[in-house]
Amino acid sequence: MDILVDCKHVKKSYGKKEVLKDFDLQLGRGRIIGLLGPNGSGKTTLIKILSGILSRNDGEITIAGLPVGIESKKIVSYLPERTYFSPSMRVRQTLQFFADFYEDFNMDKAQDMLSRLNIQPSSKIKELSKGTREKVQLVLVMSREAQLYLLDEPIGGVDPAARDYILKTILTGYNENASILISTHLISDVEKVLDEVVFIKDGRVVLQEAADAIREQNGKSVDALFREVFAC
């Protein structure tokens, strides 16, 4: 396996609360990976550390062989849980914003995706519904020619019909050299696009397996297995 993400013994605490405990994870290229775990299991913390906006307390991380930092940020495209554009910005300006920030931003791709989603570049962010705002943000993130996409709850705020559309947008944006790590609670909506799943619990990986292997070995969907493993 050509390793894209390599985490070794990563630790992270907020005050006395340990969120990641001796966390190990290796991810290959060309995969769409589900990062699944209950609330408070460390999913968002992991994603923020990989994207370089939070620092770890201990351990080693490389992305495509690079330490997390300025160089890794050039090849990592991150979708946060919340959108962050100013309400008064127009969609067109957010595209320009991304084009200014990221060398790998593909303007044509972004414009094409927006038009397929029927989003007008002249609209102001504040005029858009929550779901449409999320779509804009996702289009921006998927329009970078990155090697690692980190998507934190990409379909949380949108209706079921739009979810399928967004998943197709994600599939369209994917290339064999890159991997996409998706954290979500909406497992049954997402699982058929995943080729691998990582279950995390209390700051550790409890399972890393091919999605079809889970179905084959357990005769269960990933969603059903999740409910079993994390039953309260």
Added chain:
Amino acid sequence: MEWVFQGDKPIYLQIMEQIKAQMAAGVLKPGDKLPAVREWAVEAGVNPNTMQKALSELEREGLLYSVRTSGRFVSDNPRQTEALQDVLLQQYMQQFTENMIKVGCSPKQAAEAYARYVQSVFTEDE
């Protein structure tokens, strides 16, 4: 084509079954060119690697073949459609029988019930 997936079975197997059903029904005909893996994966809403795996398996079974640079095609095997129909028939009958046993029918009762059903559905039309 319409794709429907259940969560509790490997997706690649379900893709294979659905393509076989299309072949048995004559929707996909010998010599037909298939869409590109990626295009088909997006249409079906599945991972491209999973689609690739399903198509490779179908190729291994001799139902599809690839021509370098020009793409992937449905094999031209005259017996194939019949053979696929047989396989699917077996599969559906097995499912039917299992379900009937689950609700407490004997195989004989199931067969009789099925005969009555076919009669009630098809006599009026013909």
